[in-house]
Amino acid sequence: MSSVDTPAYSLTRPKNTPLDPPPLYSRLRDENPITQVTIWDGRHSAWLVTRWEDARAVLGNPAFSSDQSHSGFPSQRPDMPPLAHGFFANYDPPIHTTMRSTLTREFMIKRIGALRPGIASTTTRLLDEMTRSERSADLVERFTLPLPSLVICDLLGVPYEDHEYFQKRSRVFVDAHATGEQFTQAWEELNAYLADLLTAKRGNPGDDVLSRLTEHVDAGTVTERDASDLAVFLLFAGHETTANMLALSTVALLRDPAQIPRLLAGPTEAANAVEELLRYLSIVHGGLRRYALEDVTIGGVTISAGEGVIVPVHVANRDPESFTDPDSLDLGRDNARRHVAFGYGIHQCLGQPLARAELQIALPELFRRLPGLRLAVPFEDIAFKENTFVYGVDELPVVW
Numbered sequence: 577m578s579s580v581d582t583p584a585y586s587l588t589r590p591k592n593t594p595l596d597p598p599p600l601y602s603r604l605r606d607e608n609p610i611t612q613v614t615i616w617d618g619r620h621s622a623w624l625v626t627r628w629e630d631a632r633a634v635l636g637n638p639a640f641s642s643d644q645s646h647s648g649f650p651s652q653r654p655d656m657p658p659l660a661h662g663f664f665a666n667y668d669p670p671i672h673t674t675m676r677s678t679l680t681r682e683f684m685i686k687r688i689g690a691l692r693p694g695i696a697s698t699t700t701r702l703l704d705e706m707t708r709s710e711r712s713a714d715l716v717e718r719f720t721l722p723l724p725s726l727v728i729c730d731l732l733g734v735p736y737e738d739h740e741y742f743q744k745r746s747r748v749f750v751d752a753h754a755t756g757e758q759f760t761q762a763w764e765e766l767n768a769y770l771a772d773l774l775t776a777k778r779g780n781p782g783d784d785v786l787s788r789l790t791e792h793v794d795a796g797t798v799t800e801r802d803a804s805d806l807a808v809f810l811l812f813a814g815h816e817t818t819a820n821m822l823a824l825s826t827v828a829l830l831r832d833p834a835q836i837p838r839l840l841a842g843p844t845e846a847a848n849a850v851e852e853l854l855r856y857l858s859i860v861h862g863g864l865r866r867y868a869l870e871d872v873t874i875g876g877v878t879i880s881a882g883e884g885v886i887v888p889v890h891v892a893n894r895d896p897e898s899f900t901d902p903d904s905l906d907l908g909r910d911n912a913r914r915h916v917a918f919g920y921g922i923h924q925c926l927g928q929p930l931a932r933a934e935l936q937i938a939l940p941e942l943f944r945r946l947p948g949l950r951l952a953v954p955f956e957d958i959a960f961k962e963n964t965f966v967y968g969v970d971e972l973p974v975v976w
């Protein structure tokens with residue numbers, strides 16, 4: 577393929593099928609599953625790995641680095657600062673291993689299980705408040721954004737009153753139009769905010785992740801700067817992703833209401849429904865970025881040392897070789913859980929037990945409480961996010 581033919585990696589979804597990946601990528605996956613794409617307005621190129629099996633082969637291979645300080649790393653922005661200012665997911669072992677070890681206990685399934693009653697009561701409270709005197713609302717403002725924000729604040733020990741401050745800055749991290757400078761500014765502001773909170777926790781510890789992070793600093797496992805960087809990452813990743821997943825799941829279910837009974841059939845069915853929604857929607861659609869440290873052959877194609885790789889999990893999760901009739905939402909699908917919506921390998925989403933708990937509680941409760949829930953505007957008029965690395969909607973007008 578000549579450079580003239582090389583397509584650009586694009587976040588733009590088709591207007592008529594906004595819940596599907598761009599058709600070009602599905603075609604590439606079928607015809608040319610490992611191929612070059614351009615990024616940074618054509619100034620750089622990287623391999624696009626579109627099949628599910630090849631995606632796992634890349635993400636599970638330590639020869640592919642996440643460290644953005646390699647010259648030629650296919651980062652999301654051309655002027656991304658090295659290591660993207662402590663963006664935890666961009667570290668390689670052994671630093672990554674040490675940093676992740678400070679948090680693994682916090683996100684263990686058992687620990688997250690203990691949060692379920694609190695998540696359920698917050699869900700009930702938000703739905704009570706939303707429905708008390710109204711029959712319509714913006715579901716993003718009233719439910720899908722506040723719920724994960726409240727939950728992550730509680731877990732970390734961050735005051736929810738500051739939500740506008742951290743939500744606004746978190747949005748910069750996923751905005752494809754934001755410059756490296758704007759990214760750095762948002763990161764440093766949030767870092768200073770969390771560093772102050774960590775200092776306050778040291779004098780007055782609580783039963784929260786930030787207080788326990790100060791213990792890791794005292795034990796010398798991580799530096800103070802590492803701790804505040806980790807805290808920024810958790811605060812951001814803990815609400816921005818799940819909020820979009822809750823809103824887009826609601827859109828997908830309202831478009832295909834015959835599926836809703838499966839979500840409401842019981843905890844096992846709800847858990848499977850959530851896996852299928854994760855697969856089908858795959859909201860982290862900016863492509864997971866890697867850099868080859870040595871020559872590696874994947875799916876018959878040799879990726880040379882120094883070349884970049886982009887793994888679009890939303891395309892891999894629609895691979896017909898791994899999922900039957902992949903473009904259909906099927907809440908009863910028996911292998912939905914094999915999706916790579918949380919990534920794969922050492923960087924696989926640390927917060928997935930938390931995300932799953934929130935989705936498994938909030939989605940059935942929303943549809944149980946509001947059996948008449950429907951979109952307040954035609955599906956075609958919903959404004960899907962454009963140019964964000966995490967897909968979603970900014971607002972979701974609904975009536976019930």
Ligand code: HEM
Binds near residue numbers: 818
């Ligand atoms: C539906 C919601 C979510 C989705 C779809 C999602 C998706 C992802 C993906 C695809 C990655 C892999 C990045 C890579 O390999 O480069 C990741 C990593 C990560 N996620 Fe999530 N995430 C979600 C919710 C959360 C939540 C609630 C948290 C909790 C704070 C969280 C914390 C993290 C962390 C800390 C990492 C980095 C792990 C590492 O590098 O070792 N995520 N997530």
